[in-house]
Amino acid sequence: MPLFGSFKAPANGDHRLGPMQRIETPMRRFPAGETVDYLVVGVGSAGGVLLQRLARAGFKVLGLEAGPFWDTERDWVSDETGSHELYWNDLRIIGGKDPLALGANNSGKGVGGGSVHWAAFTPRFHPSDFRVYTEDGVGADWPISYWDLKPYYELLEREIPVAGPAWFPWGDPHGHPYGPHPLGGVGDVLVRGCTKLGIRTVAGGPVAILSASHGDRPHCIYRGFCLQGCKVGAKASTLITHVPDALAHGAEIRAHSMAFRIVLRPDGRVDGVLYYDREGKEHFQRARAIIVAGYAIETPRLLLNSACPGHTRGLANSSGTLGRFIMAQAGNVVAGRFSDLIRMYKAPPAHALSEHFYETDPRRGFARGFAIQTVAPLPVSFAKHMMVAAHAWGWGMRRVMMDYNHWATLGVLGEILPWEDNRVQIAGEKDQYGIPVAKVTFNLHDNDKKLIEFGKQKVMDVLWAAGAETVVQEPRFAHLVGAARMGSSPDSSVVDKFGRTHDIDNLFICDGSILPTQGSANPGLTIQALAARTADYLIEQGDAIFSSGRRELQEPRIRYDLSPPFTHFKGNPRIA
């Protein structure tokens, strides 16, 4: 018998987020012609958090989202190909010596954005990540320190919330609010192999997946379809963690709305956004301030496509750095075949890791480091993986896939440094709306190649040590950040430390694109923590944002009172 009652189609107007949450329909819609306070372009990891905070603080906020507003019971399926629409599938051109595969790999579309299909690994960045240039002479320093962001890491870990060990030994050691998940077959391989090599591991997290129920969200059922959208509602996405609270506090989210141009007022401040609705009809939405939260490709694309007199290279691009320094992490997938059965489709793909190699070790001959994480692809992804890693085709593909249940896969998650020639530009072609598409150029540099080679070998060693009889690997990339980086100097960065563009006082960027470097940690938690901090800043500045050019650079007061429900009475444990 089904666990949560019978699965009938929801009644008309009954919009479901997971089996327990409902949101009221029809949702709020601001009247045409109304000027909102904040217009957030893109309702993903950052956009969801921003809308929720700003709505609670009483601002009139509107989120424009290019994709649909998911009803998870109706729209999501436990199926790989059936989940294709969760990704940003529109045309983008990729090039360079090491082109970045996009789409399912790293780009979300629809309310919740990439947080709908992330694996939900939520390690924090290390304190050293904020001082890469100072410590290693490569990359860039952040205009903030780890300690500025730490309270927001803690807060978001309680809000979404994060399950994991009570003692996470790397970076700034910390614990997690919810207990770790039970170990699956692949996690067991990671722990076993690392232990043999003297590499420390943690298991069962940190992941933003519930190990115990949380308000109106059930805990994990270990079905393994995290990357296909969590129908259970156990895996955090802003769709279920922050968007419902934003709506409850008066925010509007306008789905199927594709922004294509930001328009300026005569005084040089932003006026509003032009967008296409689902039918391709053009609209203009006016706002007192705009926050672009479209992630590392769509954000620079929108700003570059908004070039106008006075901003001929694109908005917020007086430095010429907009679109530059885009980063992906090395994401080599390493697979080992074991004589014993693994059945890697059970349990979340993300559930055990080691950050033993995270920091720079001069003996290795390159700067920065990498993490080792569980990956656990489902059959279609694994077949694609075997096509590259084992050169399988024909009967060989059939043969290797018949052994699917004998394989365990681990991933390198390695830091690739920010390089000026890795960039987002506008291509000659247009998408289905007629909007010029992005071209993404990516080249690995010497440090990156050395790091990848070392990391790949080390993870292969882990699999051998765990007892694999065959080990193969595929070079890949994971995540996307950079391309509109934050910094203190308007000459070398796009936004200041709160995400305000150096060039235009009421234009902000808040998403993964503002990261100056990326560490070897999955970026989702950091993006959400930065969004909560930017929201606190905007709230503290109040109406000044809408009229003044004064840039307050003091850290804002943290608004613990603006968290979504069920956050209070949760703690961040610390053992030892």
Place this chain on the structure above:
Amino acid sequence: MKPSESSSAQPVNRLATRAQPGYYPDFSTLDQQDSWDEATRKVIASRVASPPPIRFFAPDEAALLQAVIDRLLPQDDRFPENRVPILPVIDERLYKNALNGYRYEDMPPDRDAYHLGLRAIDQMAQERFHLPFLELSTLPQELILKSLHDGAPDPPVAVWKHMPVHRFWTLIFEDCVTAYYSHPWAWDEIGFGGPAYPRGYMRLENGLPEPWETEEVRYIWTAPPDTLSDLDLAAQTRSPNSSLLEGIR
């Protein structure tokens, strides 16, 4: 757990034809559909019951692509009525021009790439064996496709000077494996549990089956002896002692 070796482990006759190949006899994910959610059940049911019609490819092109698919992901070990439809899935993607979110700058759009690639394959057959690809027997067909797999088209007809062969290979073969391993019959073959909401899984460690899954029953599986597409993984991988990184932590 150790997989159970079938007590009668002996080479099965060459390419026994079965309703369900693989090591999980009688395992059926579709038998579990009463415990799937409705949205998933609908998507999977329609995938099994109604493969889309051919609308993008012209009949002769469709026949050629089918012959290519039959070598790229052969199903001769399945009874005809148990073969997973691949061509209709590719055709539908191209008919709807459904993209995967990116295109390499040195590649034409997916639709053009298919037309060009298929034409090139047929040209290769004509030049090398003086017959259309469709009329070739298995071995020459595999010889042509293996040269694409190896990134060294033989013969190197003009198309491959303009379209990188390894990217075309990735495009067409990813589409093939996506169609095949999305089908519940393929899940049964490989012992993948399939959709699992709202029931979930409870035996996470040690490769143990759920009560509704089946144990693996291994036998010596052989591909057709003369095929060029079989895989010997053991020969591909290096020994574990060759790491240059010993001692560096």
